[in-house]
Amino acid sequence: xxxxxxxxxxxxxxxxxxxxxxxxxxxxxxxxxxxxxxxxxxxxxxxxxxxxxxxxxxxxxxxxxxxxxxxxxxxxxxxxxxxxxxxxxxxxxxxxxxxxxxxxxxxxxxxxxxxxxxxxxxxxxxxxxxxxxxxxxxxxxxxxxxxxxxxxxxxxxxxxxxxxxxxxxxxxxxxxxxxxxxxxxxxxxxxxxxxxxxxxxxxxxxxxxxxxxxxxxxxxxxxxxxxxxxxxxxxxxxxxxxxxxxxxxxxxxxxxxxxxxxxxxxxxxxxxxxxxxxxxxxxxxxxxxxxxxxxxxxxxxxxxxxxxxxxxxxxxxxxxxxxxxxxx
Amino acid sequence: xxxxxxxxxxxxxxxxxxxxxxxxxxxxxxxxxxxxxxxxxxxxxxxxxxxxxxxxxxxxxxxxxxxxxxxxxxxxxxxxxxxxxxxxxxxxxxxxxxxxxxxxxxxxxxxxxxxxxxxxxxxxxxxxxxxxxxxxxxxxxxxxxxxxxxxxxxxxxxxxxxxxxxxxxxxxxxxxxxxxxxxxxxxxxxxxxxxxxxxxxxxxxxxxxxxxxxxxxxxxxxxxxxxxxxxxxxxxxxxxxxxxxxxxxxxxxxxxxxxxxxxxxxxxxxxxxxxxxxxxxxxxxxxxxxxxxxxxxxxxxxxxxxxxxxxxxxxxxxxxxxxxx
Ligand SMILES: Cc1ncc(C[n+]2csc(CCOP(=O)(O)OP(=O)(O)O)c2C)c(N)n1
Ligand SMILES: [Mg+2]
Numbered sequence: 275x276x277x278x279x280x281x282x283x284x285x286x287x288x289x290x291x292x293x294x295x296x297x298x299x300x301x302x303x304x305x306x307x308x309x310x311x312x313x314x315x316x317x318x319x320x321x322x323x324x325x326x327x328x329x330x331x332x333x334x335x336x337x338x339x340x341x342x343x344x345x346x347x348x349x350x351x352x353x354x355x356x357x358x359x360x361x362x363x364x365x366x367x368x369x370x371x372x373x374x375x376x377x378x379x380x381x382x383x384x385x386x387x388x389x390x391x392x393x394x395x396x397x398x399x400x401x402x403x404x405x406x407x408x409x410x411x412x413x414x415x416x417x418x419x420x421x422x423x424x425x426x427x428x429x430x431x432x433x434x435x436x437x438x439x440x441x442x443x444x445x446x447x448x449x450x451x452x453x454x455x456x457x458x459x460x461x462x463x464x465x466x467x468x469x470x471x472x473x474x475x476x477x478x479x480x481x482x483x484x485x486x487x488x489x490x491x492x493x494x495x496x497x498x499x500x501x502x503x504x505x506x507x508x509x510x511x512x513x514x515x516x517x518x519x520x521x522x523x524x525x526x527x528x529x530x531x532x533x534x535x536x537x538x539x540x541x542x543x544x545x546x547x548x549x550x551x552x553x554x555x556x557x558x559x560x561x562x563x564x565x566x567x568x569x570x571x572x573x574x575x576x577x578x579x580x581x582x583x584x585x586x587x588x589x590x591x592x593x594x595x596x597x598x599x600x601x602x
Numbered sequence: 603x604x605x606x607x608x609x610x611x612x613x614x615x616x617x618x619x620x621x622x623x624x625x626x627x628x629x630x631x632x633x634x635x636x637x638x639x640x641x642x643x644x645x646x647x648x649x650x651x652x653x654x655x656x657x658x659x660x661x662x663x664x665x666x667x668x669x670x671x672x673x674x675x676x677x678x679x680x681x682x683x684x685x686x687x688x689x690x691x692x693x694x695x696x697x698x699x700x701x702x703x704x705x706x707x708x709x710x711x712x713x714x715x716x717x718x719x720x721x722x723x724x725x726x727x728x729x730x731x732x733x734x735x736x737x738x739x740x741x742x743x744x745x746x747x748x749x750x751x752x753x754x755x756x757x758x759x760x761x762x763x764x765x766x767x768x769x770x771x772x773x774x775x776x777x778x779x780x781x782x783x784x785x786x787x788x789x790x791x792x793x794x795x796x797x798x799x800x801x802x803x804x805x806x807x808x809x810x811x812x813x814x815x816x817x818x819x820x821x822x823x824x825x826x827x828x829x830x831x832x833x834x835x836x837x838x839x840x841x842x843x844x845x846x847x848x849x850x851x852x853x854x855x856x857x858x859x860x861x862x863x864x865x866x867x868x869x870x871x872x873x874x875x876x877x878x879x880x881x882x883x884x885x886x887x888x889x890x891x892x893x894x895x896x897x898x899x900x901x902x903x904x905x906x907x908x909x910x911x912x913x914x915x916x917x918x919x920x921x922x923x924x925x926x927x
Contacts, residue, residue: 303785308786311786329792329793332724332725336759363759397643399706402708402726571925575704575709576696576916578695579916582921583921
């Protein structure tokens with residue numbers, strides 16, 4: 275194990291996979307010379323050269339379309355969209371093309387490609403740059419969606435994504451890049467796609483979360499432990515496919531659930547998870563499930579009110595208290 | 603021999619150009635300072651170096667003409683007539699800001715001045731400009747839409763779609779490319795197959811012209827001519843103004859990808875001192891008169907910072923307001 279940042283863990287995952295497999299290449303806006311606008315691709319151009327680390331024009335739809343073609347042609351592209359917000363300009367290639375091609379063509383081809391994109395709110399970047407669009411991708415069959423919370427998972431999951439023969443949407447939280455954690459050194463250590471992780475075991479309430487929300491949930495759980503409430507924190511890691519087993523097993527144990535999502539509440543991933551909990555655990559629930567969500571509003575710039583729109587450890591703590599007391 | 607300024611523009615307006623360029627620079631440099639102090643947060647893209655484009659171009663337009671821009675737009679808004687104090691308050695995230703603190707640096711909008719927005723999605727403003735021009739023609743209004751954008755934006759699909767559309771429907775759009783030679787860290791020839799951006803319009807048969815964007819008078823003349831053409835014919839026109847940003851892409855960018863020599867070369871062409879020199883040489887202003895203008899600009903920006911500091915934060919309940927009509 276060695277300690278490193280989420281950024282460095284992602285960087286190392288790409289380097290290791292590029293060393294391992296010559297068909298892996300990286301493309302995106304400012305990923306080569308500038309080394310990425312969040313510096314995740316630092317050192318890649320120097321080590322792998324211009325043919326494998328490519329700066330592109332500001333043309334998101336084409337970045338993904340070109341990746342689709344390259345994947346169909348036998349390469350293993352790792353595309354970076356500068357932020358998830360710009361994926362909206364590439365939704366045609368992502369949804370209409372990338373996610374459809376294998377099935378629509380009767381399984382005769384496959385697209386081993388990964389699209390990395392930083393996202394999330396909390397940096398006062400305003401309405402067009404602060405979105406949490408994870409649900410948009412989860413909604414569409416034909417691709418996987420991953421969103422790590424820790425450096426260790428970031429590395430292991432990105433490596434799995436790059437080796438996987440399906441298209442993978444790989445989300446990264448902008449506010450986690452500097453967070454530190456233990457990362458296994460073994461270059462063969464992978465985190466499997468489709469497996470959630472119990473980040474903290476507990477007895478009374480299950481908190482289901484992902485990415486930065488996991489970090490906040492762990493903070494809330496720590497505080498609540500001091501008040502005698504024991505929370506189990508399930509970190510989804512993989513949003514599609516969802517690891518229903520791990521979620522349900524935990525809730526069968528605790529009988530209570532709080533689901534935390536950074537995205538908008540309406541039709542958010544919390545609604546999907548809550549629904550699955552009701553489908554399978556209705557009989558054993560001791561209280562209704564509570565969702566803690568991003569507010570259903572375009573994100574305001576002002577830091578004073580931006581905070582109101584994003585779940586905070588305090589809102590998670592309150593939801594746990596409510597689900598425990600049954601009063602809400 | 604260059605034409606004498608006085609033969610092009612009346613003295614008073616020449617001084618206004620200087621004042622507008624000076625306040626733009628002053629405003630941006632104070633923003634940098636306030637960002638460093640943590641008063642301004644988020645992304646902050648400064649315009650220092652590019653002032654001649656906003657000032658010359660705005661002067662070449664009518665007040666009724668629409669202006670749309672990207673996220674590097676403080677100066678464009680202020681030159682159009684936005685109150686510096688309300689722009690600064692917006693950057694501070696205060697309730698008194700131009701968009702009530704909801705927009706921030708990248709999203710200024712002042713419909714009363716026909717300033718129809720700063721957009722942070724590269725290329726988002728192209729088709730919106732075309733739509734505004736269509737609405738103006740539809741309603742029989744005597745105005746055009748001026749769409750400002752960077753060299754990096756011309757590879758978005760919306761650029762090509764909008765050029766084609768404007769020409770196909772013969773709409774009064776003036777496209778103004780502020781070519782500062784970089785889109786973040788990528789130099790224009792590394793992102794565009796045809797780096798001479800104004801030549802790209804030949805695919806749509808739109809007349810275009812390249813102008814020195816460090817020379818306020820050159821920009822003014824080019825835009826005035828182009829805007830008149832657009833107004834007269836109802837067809838689009840395209841201007842590429844070559845310029846340079848003296849700072850990084852945003853406050854987060856140390857701009858190490860540009861050589862010191864390149865930076866120095868452009869610094870030597872700083873649109874402010876060269877214009878001041880011309881004003882003095884041609885007897886339009888004395889150094890002292892310019893200093894009076896400069897002091898006035900500084901006082902205005904001081905006032906803007908003070909106003910922003912003292913303004914109240916938005917109420918938490920404001921997040922639910924202004925979403926639907
Ligand atoms: C659709 C989209 N893609 C990427 C970005 C990130 N981004 C912001 S500014 C920028 C460079 C734009 O360069 P240019 O158009 O030359 O404008 P300048 O910043 O030089 O004024 C990029 C890539 C974005 N905001 N929107
Ligand atoms: Mg540029």
